[in-house]
Amino acid sequence: MLDALLIKLNYREVLSGEREFDLGTAYLAGALRQAGFQVEIIDASLEELTKEMLLERIISSPARLIGLSVWLHRLVGEAEQLVRELRLRGIKAHITMGSHSPTFLYRELLENNPGLDSVVCGEGEPTIVELLTALAAEREWRNIPGVASYDADRIIYKPRAACCALDELAPPALDYAPLVKERGQFMSLLTSRGCYGRCTFCSTSPFYRLGGGKAWRAHSPERVLAEFVLLHREYGFTHFGVRDDNFVGPGAQGRERAQAIAEGILREGLAISFKIACRVNDIDRDLFASLKQAGLARVFLGVESGSQRRLDGFKKGVTIKQNTEAMLLLTELGLPYTVGYIMFAPDTSWAEFRESSAFLKHALGSVEGITEAVHDMFNPVEVLPGTVIAEELSQKGLLLGDYRGFRYRFQDWRVRVFYQGLVGIRRLMAFIIKVRGVNTGGD
Template sequence: MKILLLEHPRTIRSERCNDIANTPLASCLLSGYTAGMLISEGHEVEVIEGFLEGLDYQEIERRVKVFEPEIIGVHMVYHWQTDMVLYDFLHKVKAERLASYITAYGYYPTTDFEDVLLQCPDIDSVVLGEPELTFAQLVKAVSCEDCLENMLGLAQRDDSGTIVAMRRELIGDLDALPFPVRTKALFRLPEINLQGSRGCYGGCTFCYINPFYGQGSQWRGRTPENIIAEIDELIARHQIKSFYFTDPNFFGPGERGQRRALHLAALIKSRNVKFGIEARVNDIHDDTVKALVEAGLNNILIGLESGSDRSLQRINKLTTVAQNEKAIRILRKYGIEPSVGFIMFEPDSFLEDIRVNFEFLKRNDLVKDLSITANVLYHHLIVLKGTRAHRDLKAAGRLEVQASTYESIVTLRDPKVAVLAMIMRQTTNFLFDIMSGIWGGQVAEPENAQERYTKINSVLVTLFENTLTTMEAGGHFTEEQVETLVRTTEKEINKILA
């Protein structure tokens, strides 16, 4: 059977450029793993990279007509709106009989499947969670014209039009999965993505990793030998020297996770490659980091989230400020300057929490590099359907649904914190917009770039601290004063870059 997997086009909205939580990096291999599974079962599969290749729907339609698929699978990625353009395209596919069956998969449709199926009648089903086994079973049923009723892992309409959904068990042995198929577009990325594990043993209120898998906090890892086999294949076939593990929790739990990481480091070391990972701060141990760095680790993202123990408890991070600081020290000891996740403005923050956050950032030298400063001085807690934060805040009547039912806005409890957040959001959005070409590598850096960036960094830090100090002293900002302050700061940044 011929199956087409679509990575649909999606827009980059400048006002959301710093809101990275629309889909996790791990989702980038969902189509690849699905394609690998289907090909292993003898099907013909084509992946269209609508996003990475910058395709419009006219070109995608042309490719669909050339391939003539019987089934189209759409990896739906939330891009801060209900994607009516995609839905219109899928309607055309059905109306012109370019494919007989359409299914969607991914983090977004898994937790918003009811609205996706209601909004787009042309989507026949949604694959829930891990797509490989469900998609393969779906293809078998469609090819044999079997009944899809009661299929595990699928959300669909029954004969009465009622949406029914049933989860399937998680894949227990990740080593049993075929390696993911990678397109030419994926090979053009500066680092080749790898997935060494799935799930997380944590339970952060804002995270939608575990709701996607649907089985609680169950972390599963591939064996180091299986991961190395994939790395060796990529090196042999494509001369790859740089990798990035997209796992949201690279290490896995406890001593077992540390031993696995040490074993993997020992295997990678002789390959002479570089790689990056993402991890929880409580998993950053001296001996393990040392071994990983010696094996080629050169970058890491850690989710600090806050410099306030009170905030960490509210978001159920299950870590402490002391652990945050210890992780930073260990990584710097071995020459790794971490990228950090940081939620400056969580829903129940008060000015004292913001002050504690700011002092933490200064104390740990996290507001000295412009690209880091711009991230940590503004980020709010993004509330997506399926998360504990969404459930709890909805029950408390604090959510306001926006353009998509998948995302909601929560009003910050402290009005002064809300004003500071507004000032920093507008300012950092402006900065990310004008720096996007430079940071994205499309535009050359200006003369004396580092000197200019240092000045802009000082502008951001001073703006934040002066505004916070004014509010702590009882000061208020009218809408007009906020507008004036933001515009004045933008002009100052433009002048430095001119």
């Protein structure tokens, strides 16, 4: 019997080519194996497993602990269904969940799912090792810091103090690296965790600040370079997705680390390409010229809005001028970029909508490459557990739906009418495309 079976759930709407190596379960498996446990990973997303296929795999791999990585909020309901189905099929293992949404929803999950034994809150490496150690020794586990559980009609949860320096963590397990290489996809790599921003719509900063933790902390340049070298020279990867929420990090310290990584790649002579995500105020000409020389191929920028009032409402801590300058600088350097843009929030006014639309109209005519960079300019903000927006809406009685999927109404009636019309047009277009596909046999 396995000590642990770690599972990344499948989200069916992700395109096959965009399914990537999962670092969450990989780091947990690395920590557990370093502690001497026998662990297997099932990446249902990468393997594109149906629900029944996943159930069969779990049942055929008996384990003391089953850990579910609920990596998207919209997967919470599916995770609950999986727990119920596993119990119905006689699975007796300790079942736990983890990742951002379960961390902030541990009370709701435990109260509504009697088959769920625990929730691992926050960064899971030290917590899951302690939990499995206690289970293996048949010792009491409910008071382990970072573990939330339900016992005798009450929630038991003691927050864990902030996790260790990243270089102290075991390297991620590379079980699925051969499959990723076989498919010719980019390889995921993590150089930092968290983000120093405090955007009201994002759960990253609250997640990593749990237990007094730092909002952003990083692997050393030496550790990052060692992983690049290993994955390139021993596994043959040349294209990488750096999955950091914010690659550069705060201030001079963050820029110096990023510069050291670029210099290390060049010094080692690694013929690689990689993509990163950062804030617009991280864009620096000299730094990004060095990163491009080292192989930087694409940048994700969280621009979010062209209305200063909306940027301030999101607590982005940047200006429209900084947004524009960042895009122009990347264009000058010849670096492709993708823009994150949120047109609609619950309290978006008609004036803000017009400002943001005017910004895009101007940018489309003056900033080269932005047409390809903005994949969807009419995105509504997604309300996630643990965010400032979720808390504010809840306090005002404006948070609709339930913990499995929050909803809201736009407070400005003009914005509400426009968005409803936009949704209607998109549904009509999707229906027309579907009908045409059926009539032409999909050709």
